[in-house]
Amino acid sequence: MYVFSRFIGRAMAIAAPLAFLAGCGGSGCANCNVPPFQNPGSGVPTPFFTPVATPTPMTTPTPTGTVPPTPLPTQQAISCSQGGPATIALGPALAPFALLAGSTVTNVGNTFVTNAAGATTGGVNDDLIGVSPGTAVTGFYPPGTDRDGTNAIYAAGYNTDRTTPGNAQGALVTAYNTAAGRAATATFAGGTDLSSASVPGSPTGTLPPGVYKSPTTFAIAGGNLTLDGGGNAQSVFIFQMGTGLTTTANGSNSGNVVLQNGASACNIYWQVGSSATLGGATFFGNVLAGQSVTINAATFTGRALAQTAAVSIPLSGGSLVTNPGGN
Secondary structure, three states: OHHHHHHHHHHHHHHHHHHHHHHHHOOOOOOOOOOOOOOHHHOOOOOOOOOOOOOOOOOOOOOOOOOOOOOOOOOOOOOOOOOOOOOOOOOOOOOOEEEEEOOEEEEOOOOEEEEOOOOEEOOEEOOEEEEOOOOEEEOEOOOEEEOOOHHHEEOOOOEOOOHHHHHHHHHHHHHHHHHHOOOOOEEOOOOEEHHHOOOOOOOOOEEOOEEEEEOOOEEEOOOOEEEEOOOOOOOOEEEEEOOOEEEOOEOEOOOOEEEEOOOOHHHEEEEEOOEEEEOOOEEEEEEEEOOEEEEOOOEEEEEEEEOOOOEEEOOOOOOEEEEOOOO
16 A cells, blocks of 8 residues: 555656646646747847956057157158259259269169159159269169159160260259358268257257258268258258268168158258268158269158269169159
């Protein structure tokens, strides 16, 4: 009797939940508390857990004592206004040339030679490349190019007119001597780094319009040189060097020429006794060199004019050379 009672008890214990589940599956379950099945298409199901917020990426702290690089100021659009008494006239024979050499013009990368908007002389765009008395231009077509094509290159295998670059060289001698003969407004010691030069009334490394002289060399190496036009678009800057000019790149932090307050590339003249080597990223002005000019600046806004030796652009990526205009 005891065994039979235990069997009946267990059977009832199992049957009760089965009956409950069977009843909830039907339509007549009045007291069923089990939530109905939710079709995925009927809405967004309630999540089973609270999502963890995406962690904020960690930033690498600047090491103690390290100064983050300072970007160069935004450069103003290229424009040229002339007419002041201090302007050095290049003349119609020389002004159209962006690159002029005595021996050769050599290029390595994808250099593009062009002119600023409105920079024309006698109806000719100011983007000419020439050599005299030498005849060789190498590294163009390919890879270097000129806005006006091969006819804008005065050299063997291109435009073979010898008179045009010859006349330009004659005008270069005149412009060079004019720049060298201007009275200095400030004279610095030989080897002065212009990025640390100062004159009364201006911050260190910032120069107002004037004539600046070194008996030997100038450099731009420890920082950038800022030329402040003082709000005058016709302000003129002349740098006189007995021997050479060297700019040394350190990204945006050094070796660059920076223009502000109306200073214009067409009114900047670098009279270099021997050779100029431009290694900063950005350079502005007309380089009148007794011997040679080497452009390692990715952006060169001005003219590279060499009397006796070469104009070289050894950058593997090339340079953007823009003649800013002005006569």
